[in-house]
Amino acid sequence: MDTSSLPASHAHHWASRLPYAALALFVLLIGALIWLTRVHDEDSQRHTLISDVLWMEQSLQFQLDRNAAQLAQLGPELVVSDIAPQTDARLRQMLRAENGLTRVIWLDGAGNILGVLPPLSEAPAGNDDLGLQAIIDPDLSRLSRTIGRPVYGPVYPAAGGGHQFEVHIPAYSDSGLLGISVGVYSLEGLLARELPWWFTEKYRVSVTDSEGNEITARSRVAPLSDTHSYTMPFDPPGHGLMLQITAYKGDIRWIPVILMSSILALAIILLWSFWQLRLQLKRRLAAEQALRGETLFRKAMEDSLLTGLRARDLAGRITYVNPAFCNMVGFSAQELIGLRPPMPYWHPDHIERLQEIHDMILSGQGPRAGVEVKLRRKNGEDIDALIFEAPLIDASGRQTGWMGSIMDITERKRARELARQQDDRLQATSRLITMGEMASTLAHELNQPLAAISTYNSGCLNLLEEGYIDPLELREIHEKIARQAYRAAAIIHRVHDFVRRSEPKRERIALNDVVREAIELMDADARKRQMRIVLQLAPGMPPLTADPVMIEQLVVNLVRNGMDAVAGLPGERRVITVTTQEKNGNLILRVTDRGPGIDADHAKRLFEPFFSTKQEGMGMGLNICRSIAELHHGRLAFEAGAEGGAVFVLTLPVEMETNPA
């Protein structure tokens, strides 16, 4: 593993963790926000509760104090025997429901009841004095008398149900205590009257005694909030009374709820989409991985291919090469990509043909079966390659160029060439053997009648010497001799028949074309042996009536002889020149080599059958050549070359005299 990628992956690691951290932070913040909002809400609710409670307490206190003050003011006027009407009116005014007072009782200094308003008969339960007496707590009167200030009494259950408490207010004159006025409050009434509607809507108000028992309550049927509750002493009247205010579960406050729920919903959506994104990312990552794997596989495949691959765009520029191709031609991919023809790996001797093939391929007429070309490696080695071209189609179905697969067939070709040569040699050998066989058979067959003839002849001579001659016997013997002579002639005839089967065909041919074809056959061999064949063909020569195959064979034989003659000589002498010309109604073909030439002894025997200067030669080549020339009524001759080589001159008449046979 490459160490340089480590920090990068580390950073990547961090970066990939960041969204998660942000997400966690976001969730945390949202949570905190909701909590804070809630806390704030609670606070403000509690605050409202407390201020409402305080207000209520103030308002109750104020009401009680006002009542006490009025009673204190009215006191002196009450304790007289007769109450003035205006006093009575004020008293009645005081006893209005909203003041919470249910009854006012006034006592003299000794504690005797002087009057009651409303009178007792108006009392809800209709109790008598005894009951009234019972409710007046003398201790309270005494206490208020003593301290000279209003004193509140404890709560007690009223006769008609409900609870009451009293306030005793001493009334003084300038001369001293006049009496005491007592205000009786109905606890329920007080709470009912004194608390405004909106307060009771919001809160449950209850009064508990010092033991915590609930005495009365102002409440509706509604669930109570368990957190918003406030308890405070109810003083006055005191005596351990407690006011407990509990908020009802407030109406759902829609705006923050909507706000919060939308935040929550958004957060959930965000999380969900984040999750989806993550899934998507995972899928994409997997797809990417798969794609990368596939790409790597393909790349590996391309790289490990032994077949060269080369892509070209429509203009013929190289756009891609695989390593096998680079190996094949010896150029690197950087050197090749972007090149236009002629390519540097084209064989210099075949540039025209390669250009032709290239143009053909680009015009879409490339051979489907592949084309064999000659290339040259960067280091100068020649290679034979087989190229298959196919159109390169992109994903949208449009052709973007050409894809070529190139196979190196140099070795294969070389092997084929070698095999061919071996085959040739084998054939030559077998031909040689066949010829030997044929010659031997022929010799034996001819020998038989000849031996018989000579033997008969010897016998006749013996008889002649002896002087004994029987004409009949002699005649018989001579008939036998004649039969043997015919037998020999028949053998000769058979051979002649056999030879006649290879008579030349007569066609109108152009000598130059035949020469070119023959040289084409030799071309590969000549190049391999690093020899040059120079053609100097005279233009506008008349056509010839001849067997093209035989003439081609003749030219091939002569050129091959020339090539054998110059083999192993320095480069500038490895040249075979083939010239044609017309002269006096004859076509003349010369094959000139610059080899060592042929000495006079050999030159004389050149055209003899079975004469050869070569190790493996069977001595038939030139003999056959001459036979071909003669079959066409021409001549084959040898001359010493001007520059020391050999020149073979073939002369063929344009118009062959008609064969008499």
Next chain:
Amino acid sequence: MNTPCAHIVDDDEAIRDALQWLLKTRKMPCTTWASAEEFLDAIGPDWAGCVVLDIRMEGMSGLECFDVLRARGNTLPVIFITGHGDVPMAVAALKNGAHDFIEKPFNDGDLIAVIQRAMEINAEHRQAQSASQAVSERLTLLTTREREVMALILEGKYNKVIADELNISMRTVEAHRSRIFEKMSVRSAVELAQMLKGVSL
């Protein structure tokens, strides 16, 4: 068929006929055979003369025929007739004991000379063979004791020494000696030794 003659074996009728004609003009006896097989079927151990064998024949070749003859212990001289290309084969046959070879077409004089020489050799050979056969026949007449005595005589020992070695009397040795000489129809020990030269006892 034990009169000496030249046996001509050739599958070519014309050659056979011509050779027969030629030998007839020279007054030489001959018989012809159209194939090696035919000849081998007919030949007996007492045949005399020579064999003229064509090397190249249909069926069994001359060389094979020669091998068969030699395998049978036949000592008739064999002359091969060869074409131009068969000379190396003929030379090889010569090394194996063939008498000679002649090339086609034949030189009349050579052919006759070769055949005559072969027949002479065969005659000599047959003569020598008949002589040694006579000796063998005489040897069979001797008794075991006579053979022992003769072996000692051939070693050149005197009668006295022989008598000592064989623990017999001089007279007995002398009697054996005269009987041996009589049976072998010789008059002296030297003659006896000459006769028995080359004969294993």
